[in-house]
Amino acid sequence: MNIMLNLRAVKGRAYPRIIGALREPSWVFWQTFLPILGMAAYVYVYRSLDAPKEFEGFVVLGGVMTTYWLNVLWGMASQLYWEKETANLQLYLAAPMSKMSILAGMALGGMFSTTVRGLSIILIGVFIFQVDFVVTNVLLLIAIFLVTLVALYGMGMLFASLFLMWGREAWHINILLEEPVYFLSGYSFPVKALGSVSAFASMIPFTLGLDAMRQLTFPSMAEWGLLLPEVELTILVAMGVFLIFCARAALNRMERLGRAKGTLTMRWQ
Amino acid sequence: MSVKYSMWLEYQIEANWTSPLVFVLYNTLKPVGGSLLLLAMYYVVTGG
Numbered sequence: 001m002n003i004m005l006n007l008r009a010v011k012g013r014a015y016p017r018i019i020g021a022l023r024e025p026s027w028v029f030w031q032t033f034l035p036i037l038g039m040a041a042y043v044y045v046y047r048s049l050d051a052p053k054e055f056e057g058f059v060v061l062g063g064v065m066t067t068y069w070l071n072v073l074w075g076m077a078s079q080l081y082w083e084k085e086t087a088n089l090q091l092y093l094a095a096p097m098s099k100m101s102i103l104a105g106m107a108l109g110g111m112f113s114t115t116v117r118g119l120s121i122i123l124i125g126v127f128i129f130q131v132d133f134v135v136t137n138v139l140l141l142i143a144i145f146l147v148t149l150v151a152l153y154g155m156g157m158l159f160a161s162l163f164l165m166w167g168r169e170a171w172h173i174n175i176l177l178e179e180p181v182y183f184l185s186g187y188s189f190p191v192k193a194l195g196s197v198s199a200f201a202s203m204i205p206f207t208l209g210l211d212a213m214r215q216l217t218f219p220s221m222a223e224w225g226l227l228l229p230e231v232e233l234t235i236l237v238a239m240g241v242f243l244i245f246c247a248r249a250a251l252n253r254m255e256r257l258g259r260a261k262g263t264l265t266m267r268w269q
Numbered sequence: 270m271s272v273k274y275s276m277w278l279e280y281q282i283e284a285n286w287t288s289p290l291v292f293v294l295y296n297t298l299k300p301v302g303g304s305l306l307l308l309a310m311y312y313v314v315t316g317g
Contacts (some may be wrong), residue, residue, distance in 0.1 A: 038295040045307065046290040171285050179302030188306055193313045224313075 009101035019110025031122040038065035042188040054218045060125030062187040064118040065210045075110040076156025099251050106203045107153040133217045141216045147236045148209025154243030161250035188226035199253040208232040
Protein backbone atom coordinates (compact mmCIF):
# COMPACT_ATOMS: atom_id res chain seq x y z
CA MET A 1 0.00 0.00 0.00
CA ASN A 2 1.30 3.44 -0.95
CA ILE A 3 0.89 5.43 2.27
CA MET A 4 1.74 8.82 0.75
CA LEU A 5 -0.79 8.31 -2.03
CA ASN A 6 -3.50 7.46 0.50
CA LEU A 7 -2.60 10.41 2.71
CA ARG A 8 -2.84 12.69 -0.33
CA ALA A 9 -6.28 11.21 -1.07
CA VAL A 10 -7.39 11.89 2.53
CA LYS A 11 -6.13 15.48 2.27
CA GLY A 12 -7.65 15.95 -1.19
CA ARG A 13 -11.11 14.79 -0.06
CA ALA A 14 -11.01 16.70 3.25
CA TYR A 15 -9.85 19.94 1.59
CA PRO A 16 -13.07 20.90 -0.24
CA ARG A 17 -15.12 20.23 2.88
CA ILE A 18 -12.91 22.45 5.05
CA ILE A 19 -12.63 25.23 2.48
CA GLY A 20 -16.29 24.88 1.50
CA ALA A 21 -17.33 25.26 5.14
CA LEU A 22 -15.53 28.61 5.40
CA ARG A 23 -16.02 29.99 1.90
CA GLU A 24 -19.57 31.21 2.36
CA PRO A 25 -19.99 32.98 5.74
CA SER A 26 -23.78 33.14 5.41
CA TRP A 27 -23.91 29.31 5.25
CA VAL A 28 -21.83 29.10 8.42
CA PHE A 29 -24.30 31.44 10.11
CA TRP A 30 -27.46 29.60 9.04
CA GLN A 31 -26.00 26.16 9.62
CA THR A 32 -25.20 27.25 13.17
CA PHE A 33 -28.27 29.35 13.88
CA LEU A 34 -30.99 26.94 12.68
CA PRO A 35 -29.93 23.95 14.86
CA ILE A 36 -29.71 26.34 17.81
CA LEU A 37 -33.36 27.30 17.31
CA GLY A 38 -34.41 23.65 17.63
CA MET A 39 -32.21 23.20 20.67
CA ALA A 40 -33.56 26.39 22.30
CA ALA A 41 -37.10 25.00 22.04
CA TYR A 42 -36.11 22.02 24.21
CA VAL A 43 -34.31 24.29 26.69
CA TYR A 44 -37.50 26.34 27.09
CA VAL A 45 -39.55 23.15 27.55
CA TYR A 46 -37.34 22.32 30.56
CA ARG A 47 -37.65 25.89 31.86
CA SER A 48 -41.44 25.67 31.63
CA LEU A 49 -41.27 22.46 33.69
CA ASP A 50 -38.99 24.10 36.30
CA ALA A 51 -36.43 21.38 35.70
CA PRO A 52 -32.97 21.54 37.29
CA LYS A 53 -30.52 23.65 35.27
CA GLU A 54 -28.46 20.56 34.42
CA PHE A 55 -31.20 19.32 32.12
CA GLU A 56 -30.69 22.41 29.97
CA GLY A 57 -27.02 21.45 29.83
CA PHE A 58 -28.08 17.97 28.71
CA VAL A 59 -29.90 19.59 25.78
CA VAL A 60 -26.89 21.76 24.87
CA LEU A 61 -24.56 18.75 24.89
CA GLY A 62 -27.15 16.75 22.96
CA GLY A 63 -27.34 19.62 20.45
CA VAL A 64 -23.58 19.45 19.91
CA MET A 65 -23.57 15.70 19.33
CA THR A 66 -26.63 15.95 17.10
CA THR A 67 -24.72 18.15 14.67
CA TYR A 68 -22.18 15.33 14.30
CA TRP A 69 -24.98 12.80 13.80
CA LEU A 70 -26.55 14.96 11.09
CA ASN A 71 -23.16 15.32 9.42
CA VAL A 72 -22.70 11.54 9.55
CA LEU A 73 -26.13 11.02 7.93
CA TRP A 74 -26.08 13.73 5.26
CA GLY A 75 -22.34 14.22 4.79
CA MET A 76 -21.14 10.62 5.02
CA ALA A 77 -23.92 8.06 4.66
CA SER A 78 -25.60 9.66 1.64
CA GLN A 79 -22.42 10.95 0.08
CA LEU A 80 -21.48 8.01 -2.14
CA TYR A 81 -25.05 7.90 -3.46
CA TRP A 82 -24.83 11.60 -4.35
CA GLU A 83 -21.37 11.08 -5.85
CA LYS A 84 -22.94 8.40 -8.02
CA GLU A 85 -25.67 10.80 -9.11
CA THR A 86 -23.07 13.42 -10.05
CA ALA A 87 -20.92 10.78 -11.79
CA ASN A 88 -17.93 11.23 -9.46
CA LEU A 89 -18.18 7.73 -8.02
CA GLN A 90 -16.78 6.10 -11.14
CA LEU A 91 -13.72 8.34 -10.85
CA TYR A 92 -13.28 7.33 -7.21
CA LEU A 93 -13.46 3.64 -8.08
CA ALA A 94 -11.05 4.03 -10.96
CA ALA A 95 -8.50 5.99 -8.86
CA PRO A 96 -5.55 3.94 -7.55
CA MET A 97 -5.80 4.70 -3.80
CA SER A 98 -7.75 2.81 -1.13
CA LYS A 99 -11.40 3.85 -1.13
CA MET A 100 -11.20 4.04 2.67
CA SER A 101 -8.94 7.09 2.17
CA ILE A 102 -11.80 8.86 0.39
CA LEU A 103 -14.17 8.08 3.25
CA ALA A 104 -11.55 9.08 5.85
CA GLY A 105 -11.05 12.42 4.05
CA MET A 106 -14.80 12.98 3.97
CA ALA A 107 -14.98 12.20 7.69
CA LEU A 108 -12.10 14.53 8.65
CA GLY A 109 -13.44 17.40 6.55
CA GLY A 110 -16.94 16.86 7.93
CA MET A 111 -15.63 16.75 11.51
CA PHE A 112 -13.93 20.11 11.03
CA SER A 113 -16.99 21.96 9.75
CA THR A 114 -19.21 20.28 12.34
CA THR A 115 -16.83 21.16 15.15
CA VAL A 116 -17.16 24.86 14.21
CA ARG A 117 -20.93 24.47 14.63
CA GLY A 118 -20.55 22.41 17.81
CA LEU A 119 -18.34 25.05 19.43
CA SER A 120 -20.89 27.74 18.55
CA ILE A 121 -23.62 25.72 20.24
CA ILE A 122 -21.51 25.34 23.39
CA LEU A 123 -20.81 29.09 23.46
CA ILE A 124 -24.52 29.83 23.04
CA GLY A 125 -25.27 27.35 25.84
CA VAL A 126 -22.77 28.97 28.20
CA PHE A 127 -23.44 32.65 27.43
CA ILE A 128 -27.14 32.72 26.54
CA PHE A 129 -28.62 29.76 28.44
CA GLN A 130 -26.15 30.13 31.35
CA VAL A 131 -25.26 26.43 31.42
CA ASP A 132 -22.41 25.55 33.80
CA PHE A 133 -20.19 22.71 32.65
CA VAL A 134 -18.25 21.19 35.57
CA VAL A 135 -15.68 18.94 33.94
CA THR A 136 -14.49 16.30 36.41
CA ASN A 137 -11.99 14.47 34.20
CA VAL A 138 -10.76 16.39 31.17
CA LEU A 139 -8.62 13.60 29.69
CA LEU A 140 -11.40 11.03 29.94
CA LEU A 141 -13.86 13.54 28.45
CA ILE A 142 -11.56 14.21 25.47
CA ALA A 143 -10.93 10.47 25.01
CA ILE A 144 -14.66 9.70 25.04
CA PHE A 145 -15.41 12.55 22.63
CA LEU A 146 -12.75 11.45 20.15
CA VAL A 147 -13.64 7.76 20.37
CA THR A 148 -17.33 8.62 19.92
CA LEU A 149 -16.46 10.55 16.76
CA VAL A 150 -14.41 7.61 15.44
CA ALA A 151 -17.32 5.22 16.10
CA LEU A 152 -19.90 7.65 14.67
CA TYR A 153 -17.96 8.31 11.50
CA GLY A 154 -17.17 4.59 11.25
CA MET A 155 -20.92 4.05 11.20
CA GLY A 156 -21.18 6.78 8.54
CA MET A 157 -18.53 5.00 6.43
CA LEU A 158 -20.48 1.75 6.71
CA PHE A 159 -23.77 3.47 5.83
CA ALA A 160 -22.12 5.13 2.81
CA SER A 161 -21.72 1.76 1.09
CA LEU A 162 -25.05 0.39 2.32
CA PHE A 163 -26.98 3.49 1.22
CA LEU A 164 -25.38 3.24 -2.18
CA MET A 165 -26.66 -0.31 -2.52
CA TRP A 166 -30.12 0.65 -1.19
CA GLY A 167 -30.31 3.48 -3.72
CA ARG A 168 -33.35 5.73 -3.58
CA GLU A 169 -34.35 4.53 -0.10
CA ALA A 170 -31.33 6.35 1.32
CA TRP A 171 -33.16 9.68 1.50
CA HIS A 172 -35.99 8.18 3.56
CA ILE A 173 -33.66 6.18 5.75
CA ASN A 174 -31.83 9.40 6.63
CA ILE A 175 -35.10 11.02 7.63
CA LEU A 176 -35.98 7.92 9.63
CA LEU A 177 -32.66 8.13 11.45
CA GLU A 178 -33.26 11.66 12.71
CA GLU A 179 -36.11 12.13 15.24
CA PRO A 180 -36.44 8.42 16.17
CA VAL A 181 -32.69 8.28 16.83
CA TYR A 182 -32.83 11.55 18.80
CA PHE A 183 -35.43 9.86 21.00
CA LEU A 184 -33.58 6.55 21.34
CA SER A 185 -30.23 8.19 22.05
CA GLY A 186 -31.63 10.60 24.61
CA TYR A 187 -30.72 13.79 22.77
CA SER A 188 -32.61 16.00 25.23
CA PHE A 189 -33.04 13.71 28.23
CA PRO A 190 -30.96 11.07 30.06
CA VAL A 191 -31.20 7.81 28.11
CA LYS A 192 -31.45 5.83 31.36
CA ALA A 193 -35.07 6.98 31.52
CA LEU A 194 -35.83 4.59 28.65
CA GLY A 195 -35.16 1.57 30.90
CA SER A 196 -34.45 -1.64 29.00
CA VAL A 197 -34.85 0.16 25.64
CA SER A 198 -31.60 2.00 26.42
CA ALA A 199 -29.67 -1.28 25.85
CA PHE A 200 -31.00 -1.35 22.28
CA ALA A 201 -30.33 2.39 21.91
CA SER A 202 -26.70 1.82 22.94
CA MET A 203 -26.08 0.27 19.53
CA ILE A 204 -25.83 3.85 18.27
CA PRO A 205 -22.42 5.25 19.37
CA PHE A 206 -24.02 8.67 19.85
CA THR A 207 -26.03 7.26 22.84
CA LEU A 208 -23.12 5.98 24.92
CA GLY A 209 -20.83 8.89 24.04
CA LEU A 210 -23.44 11.45 25.01
CA ASP A 211 -24.29 9.63 28.24
CA ALA A 212 -20.62 9.41 29.26
CA MET A 213 -19.95 13.06 28.42
CA ARG A 214 -22.99 14.16 30.43
CA GLN A 215 -21.73 12.26 33.46
CA LEU A 216 -18.35 13.97 33.15
CA THR A 217 -19.71 17.49 32.66
CA PHE A 218 -22.68 17.39 35.05
CA PRO A 219 -21.44 15.29 38.00
CA SER A 220 -24.44 16.27 40.13
CA MET A 221 -26.65 14.30 37.72
CA ALA A 222 -24.47 11.16 37.77
CA GLU A 223 -27.48 9.17 39.04
CA TRP A 224 -28.88 9.45 35.50
CA GLY A 225 -25.79 7.77 34.01
CA LEU A 226 -26.43 4.53 32.14
CA LEU A 227 -23.03 2.91 32.76
CA LEU A 228 -19.72 4.13 34.19
CA PRO A 229 -17.94 6.45 31.71
CA GLU A 230 -14.90 4.10 31.64
CA VAL A 231 -17.15 1.16 30.68
CA GLU A 232 -18.83 3.26 28.00
CA LEU A 233 -15.41 4.25 26.65
CA THR A 234 -14.40 0.58 26.38
CA ILE A 235 -17.63 -0.28 24.53
CA LEU A 236 -17.15 2.70 22.21
CA VAL A 237 -13.58 1.63 21.36
CA ALA A 238 -14.83 -1.87 20.47
CA MET A 239 -17.72 -0.37 18.50
CA GLY A 240 -15.39 1.96 16.57
CA VAL A 241 -13.04 -0.88 15.56
CA PHE A 242 -15.97 -3.13 14.58
CA LEU A 243 -17.73 -0.42 12.55
CA ILE A 244 -14.60 0.56 10.62
CA PHE A 245 -13.91 -3.12 9.89
CA CYS A 246 -17.51 -3.53 8.65
CA ALA A 247 -17.20 -0.31 6.62
CA ARG A 248 -14.13 -1.69 4.86
CA ALA A 249 -15.89 -4.99 4.12
CA ALA A 250 -19.00 -3.18 2.80
CA LEU A 251 -16.88 -0.89 0.65
CA ASN A 252 -15.03 -3.85 -0.88
CA ARG A 253 -18.35 -5.58 -1.57
CA MET A 254 -19.77 -2.43 -3.15
CA GLU A 255 -16.65 -2.09 -5.31
CA ARG A 256 -16.91 -5.74 -6.41
CA LEU A 257 -20.61 -5.32 -7.23
CA GLY A 258 -19.85 -2.16 -9.16
CA ARG A 259 -17.31 -4.00 -11.29
CA ALA A 260 -19.41 -7.15 -11.75
CA LYS A 261 -22.77 -5.57 -12.55
CA GLY A 262 -21.55 -2.35 -14.07
CA THR A 263 -24.68 -0.53 -12.88
CA LEU A 264 -24.04 0.29 -9.24
CA THR A 265 -21.83 3.23 -10.05
CA MET A 266 -23.98 4.53 -12.88
CA ARG A 267 -26.45 7.35 -12.51
CA TRP A 268 -30.20 6.48 -12.36
CA GLN A 269 -29.43 2.76 -11.96
CA MET B 270 -56.97 11.99 -16.60
CA SER B 271 -54.25 14.66 -16.49
CA VAL B 272 -55.05 15.37 -12.85
CA LYS B 273 -54.82 11.68 -12.03
CA TYR B 274 -51.42 11.28 -13.67
CA SER B 275 -50.07 14.51 -12.27
CA MET B 276 -51.16 13.42 -8.76
CA TRP B 277 -49.50 10.05 -9.27
CA LEU B 278 -46.31 11.70 -10.52
CA GLU B 279 -46.17 14.18 -7.65
CA TYR B 280 -46.68 11.38 -5.15
CA GLN B 281 -43.85 9.40 -6.75
CA ILE B 282 -41.57 12.44 -6.58
CA GLU B 283 -42.47 13.11 -2.94
CA ALA B 284 -42.05 9.44 -2.04
CA ASN B 285 -38.88 9.23 -4.16
CA TRP B 286 -40.30 6.11 -5.85
CA THR B 287 -40.38 4.13 -2.63
CA SER B 288 -43.17 1.66 -1.84
CA PRO B 289 -46.32 3.20 -0.23
CA LEU B 290 -45.93 1.10 2.93
CA VAL B 291 -42.32 2.18 3.48
CA PHE B 292 -43.24 5.79 2.70
CA VAL B 293 -46.03 5.76 5.32
CA LEU B 294 -43.73 4.08 7.84
CA TYR B 295 -40.95 6.62 7.39
CA ASN B 296 -43.34 9.55 7.57
CA THR B 297 -45.06 8.23 10.68
CA LEU B 298 -41.96 7.39 12.69
CA LYS B 299 -40.49 10.88 12.35
CA PRO B 300 -43.28 12.80 14.15
CA VAL B 301 -43.80 9.93 16.60
CA GLY B 302 -40.10 10.10 17.51
CA GLY B 303 -40.37 13.87 18.06
CA SER B 304 -43.43 13.45 20.30
CA LEU B 305 -41.85 10.67 22.33
CA LEU B 306 -38.86 12.95 22.91
CA LEU B 307 -41.11 15.54 24.57
CA LEU B 308 -42.90 12.85 26.59
CA ALA B 309 -39.58 11.49 27.85
CA MET B 310 -38.47 15.00 28.88
CA TYR B 311 -41.72 15.45 30.84
CA TYR B 312 -41.25 12.01 32.43
CA VAL B 313 -37.68 12.62 33.66
CA VAL B 314 -38.58 15.94 35.24
CA THR B 315 -41.92 15.05 36.83
CA GLY B 316 -41.27 11.35 37.41
CA GLY B 317 -44.33 10.47 35.31
